[in-house]
Amino acid sequence: MPHVAVTAFGADRPGIVAAVTGVLMGHGGNLEDTAMTQLGGHFAMMLIVEVPDSESADALERALVADVGSQGLTVAVRPIVEAEAGDAEGSAWAVSLYGADRPGIVHRVATTLAEHRGNIVDLSTRVVGRDASPAYVLLLEVLLPASADAAALDEELRALAVELGVDIHLRPDDADVL
């Protein structure tokens, strides 16, 4: 069965998840990987949904807009090409960054990682203490190919930390299977 990507965003209030998933269920959808979270007082939803062959992304989007669009939710549904996840070769690493907020932190860190062919697979940021001097917290997971030089990347991130005036830590993200 095909899959669609559903995104929804709007002012947070009780009942958003129930309303959106109710429409999806009514159209025969089955939720697979999803991420839903509060961002800056809004609620953001990203869902991969398996839908019956008879269901189109456009029709599902119209149904969602008709049902929850009036409640201040911006909704989009797009068809997605099936992707085989497959085990990545290489190693998983975590990057944590914190310091005074300033424009360009995410871009600079992401650029450094991309130069090492690192693939960011998860990233979240938070602005904390919004008053006079807000702090910025960035946590991300990155996959490095086997050929990457983690020590060189670590050195570059340290230099970047000095330049940006923040703290950056790179550590292996190795899980033990028990």
Added chain:
Amino acid sequence: MIRPVLQLPHHVLGTPCAPVGELDDVVRALGRDLLDTMRAASHSVGVAAPQIGISRRAFCVDVTGHRKARSCHGEVVLFDPVVLEASSPEIAREGCMSVPDLTGDVARPTALVVQGLGMDGEVHTYEVDAFEARAFQHELDHLDGLLFLDRVVADDRVFRRRVYR
């Protein structure tokens, strides 16, 4: 005998196990099956009875050669284990043979004292720390019907297992 390792969504994994009580031939056979199954899974450092479908309080652990291990008692089989002492916790990422594809950050005491019956029917007390302590607690949780998913420090600290080490 090597037993198949059950995976989610098998309900025995979420069910608290019954005590073993007296050691008899059936219980000793369970202990041998746990060891055989652990040895057969080269990356495994422990197996709990519910993972092979037996809802009894028994597990085995062996952290020999693991780079994060400090204390190491080799192959340990324990029946009806109880925790006598536990230190303050530390967060680390773990996965489970019964939970494919996912890992999660779990806070666990870094040292503990555990007592239970061994294969010889005698009471054994183990002082374990570092990775061996984590392995003991992971298996102890199985006996209470708990997976690492029940213990993750926050709901966004569960991850796709990407690299199999």
